Amino acid sequence: MSCPRFPSRLPSVGTTIFSTMSALAAECGAVNLGQGFPDFDCDPALHSAVSAAMQAGHNQYPPMPGLAALRQAVATKIIATHARSYCPEAEITITAGATQAILTAILACVQPGDEVIVLDPCYDSYVPAITLAGAHAVRVPLTPGSFAPDFERIAAALSARTRLLIINSPHNPSASVWSADDMRALEALLAPTNVLLLSDEVYEHMVFDGATHHSAARFAGLAERAFIVSSFGKTFHVTGWKVGTVAAPAALMAEFRKVHQFSVFSVNTPMQHGLAAYLQAPAPYLQLPAFYQAKRDLFRQGLQGSGLRLLPCAGSYFQCVDYTAVSALPELDFCQWLARSVGVAAIPLSAFYGNGYEQRVVRFCFAKREDTLHAALERLRRL
Template sequence: MANATDRTPPLQTKFPTMGTTIFTVMSALAAEKGAVNLGQGFPDFDCDPKLLDGVIDAMRRGLNQYPPMTGVPVLREAVAAKIEALYGHKYDAASEITITAGATQAIITAVLAIVKPGDEVIVLEPCYDSYVPNIELAGGVVVRVPLTPGTFRPDFAKIGAALTPRTRAIIVNSPHNPSATVWTRAEMLQLQDLLAPTDVFVISDEVYEHMVFDGQLHQSAARFPGLAARSLIVSSFGKTYHVTGWKVGYVAAPAVLSAEFRKVHQFNVFTVNTPMQYGLASYMASPEPYLQLPAFYQRKRDLFREGLARTRLKLLPSEGTYFQCVDISGVSDLKEADFCKWLTTEIGVAAIPVSALYVDNDDQGIVRFCFAKKDETLRAALDRLAKL
């Protein structure tokens, strides 16, 4: 019989209403049902063997101990050079680029660095599901502003109305997960003008920066001096180079913001996988892998959209990312979450309900597919979806 002193003390949870992330739930259901998993956003194909060669070479050269807290210099220099070449803004590699353990860690570290208890942070819904818990962990107040229903474009009148003297930051995401919309130059300029008279910081989630289609350009916050001066820009090597499991990303920010970011970074991660940093730096010597990424994913998008067009699902635009959203109203009157469970169980294809990416589960009858898959995977999914 257990001694009374062996009991676990009662715990008051920080997140009383929070369950497991929808991505984990749907991937587990897909595995259980043998469904084609177009839910969670990761490729099912391999990265370039040359990238692996760079990592293996680093390991064999003995580069297996702690790297500098901010990231190995050669990788920070490669990132700074890429940003300057693409977006025209020069960041100092030593003081303004920090290598992170993926973009998710970068985002929570950015929030913890700049948000104090009681500060308000604007999120544009639907949004990646780590934003709100990150703000709450920092003691901040989440201010939710919906993107325009149907188009998912930013509504600057609503954003402006949400700004108060307590607003500390706004989190923006383009190309946007889950809607696959891409902010235009005009929209970025409007954001810059709106924030100009304020002291509001921007956390700019740009992990899909190299996946913009139909000849558009990615409008990084780095392109706009008024935004760059107040932004922590987050990106992901995992998304760009098909190695999401490596969990390596970076943050670019002015020196004063980077210094605060690094104060938190050193104590929640300290540092990031050494040989992978050297492998990535070596691979970045050629820009071709990320310069060809729009064409690579646009072909997959077009293949997938062509097949979906033969179903009763209504296609929404896919301007960037590797996601495709569809309106399910012509197929089912189920709620999005129930539809996704039915689709996984009965049709054999997993998707993500967009409502799960709203704090209040706002249901508009839209679900998200991921097309970062082998062509044969996409065709297998389309064969099953043809039943709809």
């Protein structure tokens, strides 16, 4: 018997560029600076907290919205870092990572035929999630080079069918960061509309050079219409744990939880207990900007003289480079050549654009051990 045929919900989706480049890196023995995850472990104290929770018998279903102690810890953290009060009972939900949070928020508020504005280049889960909701993604490019928001183009993209706008700061893949003025301009733009906001803030604690992360929570006109997504995986170097959070006004959260309860229902219990205990000390996330800035600076200094032109890196754990002086190859071809001939894996920025826009720019991830970065830099300096 053959498998019955049926129409694909995502006919244009194939293997992601991250899987493709990681497989190529393994095949070539290349240093993998492509996929965005650390190659080092988390704080042993976090391991111990999760282990203690398991040993204490916290191994059955937690409440659907998340463990009360963890939601309270998240609310306390948001007050301390962004000066916004969220009710842990009604306005914070623990999710199975940020990607599940993003999909759930979209499914909760977007109807078939709606439009959702995404800013290119963007994280590759946004548009498939919009497609699954039966909606149409309206792609608005960020300003090439600076990757700053172009509010004239965003305003022009708004229509009577626009239900949601997705923003991401610090930004993957460009490492740009929205300023307070950017956030205020967005607040003013959305004020006369009914457009909702999804603010992807998973790199919130990776902002450098003394700058501040300007969360949507800091701006009343944005907070009142926003799902704000964060990630313990990114913050505490445990991307494989897949635990994230969403903060939103109670009315939005009520709709979010309707979808959440029937897609995931609840999230790993002992990890929630461990994270709740670990969050009692703010030092691990308060020290994160300095931790990653040291890695950024090491990587940027090591690329001096390589022929790769460094683009600004204000936040996240990514560094983009312009390779125009090194090669005329298209971005994907250059990344394949770089892995095979130089021994370092990167990601083409064109993969983050709906139209495959080419700038001769690629993205490296510097969330790696120092020995990994030194090994990659030794190879890249041969360019």
